[in-house]
Amino acid sequence: MKKSFEIIGKNRKALNLCLIITNLAVLAILGFVLFQHQNSKVNRMVKTPKNEQVSKGSSSSSKEAKKEAKKEDKTQLKKGSNHSIEASDYAYDVTAVNNTIRGKSDDVKGKVVFLTFDDGIDPTLTPQVMDILKEYGVHATFFHIGYTITPENGDILKRQITEGHAIANHSLSHNFNLLYPGRVPNQSQIVSEVNQTMANFQAILGKDFKTRIFRYPGGHMSWQGLESTDHALAKEDIQWIDWNMLCGDAEPLSVRPTTSESMMAYMDGSQKYFPETTVKVVLMHDTAGKELTVQTLPQIIEYFKNQGYTFGVLE
Structure with a gap:
């Protein structure tokens, strides 16, 4: 147990x-x-x-x-305008500028110059002008003829926007016989050409593009009886502008400058024909045969820089 x-x-x-x-x-x-x-x-x-x-x-x-x-x-188109977003910093209302250079107001203050080029786009000279403007860091307003606004020239047009320039209307044909037959303005033809040129711009730059600036071929000062046409364009928010300084590259051959020195002298002397003002709108051309203008452009830019001018574009 x-x-x-x-x-x-x-x-x-x-x-x-x-x-x-x-x-x-x-x-x-x-x-x-x-x-x-x-x-x-x-x-x-x-x-x-x-x-x-x-x-x-x-x-x-x-x-x-x-x-x-x-x-x-900022380098892209500002909606409803003729320039880029960044160009707004140096863009001036065309009516204010026009009234100032014609001695009707002093809406634009200080020393401001507007370099303007008519009769483009030229596929050779227009890019050369833009290269010089870029090199000197200044901007211009380009008055284009509508028939040059083609897909082939589209890249030039777009470049003008992205590089800070402004674009304006210079009719579709630039044909004096169509626009001013017998030296009498053809209102319907002028308005039609302005509208068609606008359509050509928008076909390349888009519907957001809008330029309200128009320069009559030959200049407003060259024709009589434009008042009713001015009014018709104004109803469509289109304003015309001429110039008060020119390099002489489209003058008759007998007086047209043939060297850069004579072109600078011509431009300087052209001021005496217009009301005195510190606001300058300079007429030049960027089309075939205007190689001297391209050659002289650096001197023209330096001319205004040395006098303390700022460079603007028109809107």
């Missing part, structure tokens, strides 16, 4: 030992699982700031990209 109790006691000790070992094993497993869970949680917490940092970095990059895009957009 005593031996039986001893056996039972030994069995109980063995059973207790097994239970203890089993409990320790369970605790060890639970501890390991808990440790893994906590470690995973910590890792997630550590990674979160990195993810946030990447997110913030992406957001920052996106903002920078948008800023860059906005800067680039």
Whole structure:
């Protein structure tokens, strides 16, 4: 009997030992699982700031990209105008400029010069003029003839917008016999040509393009009886403008300059025929046969820079 109790006691000790070992094993497993869970949680917490940092970095990059895009957009067409967004900083209302150079007002203050080029687009000379303007950091207003506004010349037209120039209307045909038969203005023909030229511009630059500036071929001063045509154009928000200074490149051959020196002298002397003002609108041409104008253009720009003029465009 005593031996039986001893056996039972030994069995109980063995059973207790097994239970203890089993409990320790369970605790060890639970501890390991808990440790893994906590470690995973910590890792997630550590990674979160990195993810946030990447997110913030992406957001920052996106903002920078948008800023860059906005800067680039300034070279694009300003909706409803004849120039880029950035050109707004030096664009002047055509009516104010016209009234000032004709001595009817002093709406434009200070020394401002407007370089204007008629009769383009010329696929050879117009880009040369633009290259010089870009080199000197100044801008101009280009008065184009409608029949030159073609897909072949489209890149030149777009370049004028992106490089900060202004674009104006100079009729469709530039044909005096059509526009002023017998030296009498043909109002319907003039208005029709202005509208068709506008359509040609928009076909290349888009419907957001709008120029309200028109220069009569030969100049308003050359023709009598334009009042009713002026009024008809004004009803369509089209304003005409001439000039008060010219380089002489379209004058009769007997008086047309043949050297850069004589062209500069002609331009300087041309001021005496117009009301005195510090606002200058200079007539030049960028069409075939006007190579001397392109050659002299750097001197013309320096002429005005040396006198403290700023360069504007017409809108």
